[in-house]
Amino acid sequence: MIIAAQDILHPQTALQNGLAGLVCTLDPATQGIKGLRRLSGGASQETWSFQMDGGKGHQLILRREPAAARSGGSGIGMAAEAQVIKRVFAAGVPAPRIEHELTPDDGIGAGFIMARIDGEALPHRILRDEAYAPARAKFAHQAGEILARIHQTDPTGLPIPAQSPREVLDDLAYRHRAFGPARPVFSLALRWLAENAPEPRTPKLVHGDFRMGNLMFGPEGIRGILDWELAHIGDPLADMGWLCMESWRFGNAEPVGGLGRREDLFAGYEAAGGDPVDPATVRWWEILSALRWGVIIEEMAAWVREGTDTSVERHVIARRASETEAILLLHLMEGVA
DSSP states (O other): OOOOOOHHHHHHHHHHHHHHHHHHHTTTTTEEEEEEOOHHHHHHHEEEEEEEETOOOOEEEEOOSSSSSOOOOOOOHHHHHHHHHHHHTTEEETOOOEEOOOGGGGSSSSSSEEOOOOSSSOOHHHOOOGGGGHHHHHHHHHHHHHHHHHHSOTTTTTOOOOOOOHEEEEEEEEHOOOOOOSOOHHHHHHHHHTTTTTOOOOOEEEOOOOSSTTTETTTTTTEEEOOOOEEEETTHHHHHHHHHHHGGGOOSSSSSSBOOOOHHHHHHHHHOOOOOHHHHHHHHHHHHHHHHHHHHHHHHHHHHHHHHHHHHHHHTTTTTHHHHHHHHHHHHTTTTO
């Protein structure tokens, strides 16, 4: 492939040209693409929105790996993520439909193209705008139903890791030592979590990042589950603990994403065929989730120090580790974690 000088100077032009050629092979009636723009959000992958110009006129999303890989990444990789999304989509989970997996011949990197799910993912709008009041009222129960469907999806053959609760905790301890400064609160939390680790449950497919911000809403409720890059096989209650963690409530008091009660989450899960929920185990995962977010923040701070991510967003997030220390202290002082 010959790369024009203007494409070197303007990477978006190269992407525009590459996608235009690709969609013409997917739909010969298409004239190219229009409306290419990068979407905000996403800690480790690029997300672009565009539309086929002519032909079927589909609204599409490109999700691809950045050109410069960062140290400390923990995702499963784009090819594996595409396989997970295909599997859960076939199982009836509201996930995007994969339209094309990128190949080296496509010339635009590693990733995949998926159908766009219209809706709203910004938590502050979902939590406050009147239009989403019906969705808020049933969110906790609906989230439980969707998690049950995810966890009932057969993960056989998926190229994703398996982790027990103890292995998750050991991995966090290692990553904290590798990327973060000494934090007595983190050390205390690590010790408490080790002493109170739950017995392993039957491992299931776990989303790994099921939270406000990765859920696409319409006024009627959840329309789609996004960002499967942390999918793995493990304790399904980890997804519930992550969803209920304080940082994903965005200032609201209700524990389930800032919108509902744990009891409604559990009821929706069991009504949809999920295994009986142990609330104490969910709370253990909730505490581990605060620690996990703190360690992720430490890793993002390392990206800033290395100069591999100079965005304002990453600089702001990198300063929030103290927030997770406060969350951990409150739980550990209560003795109910």
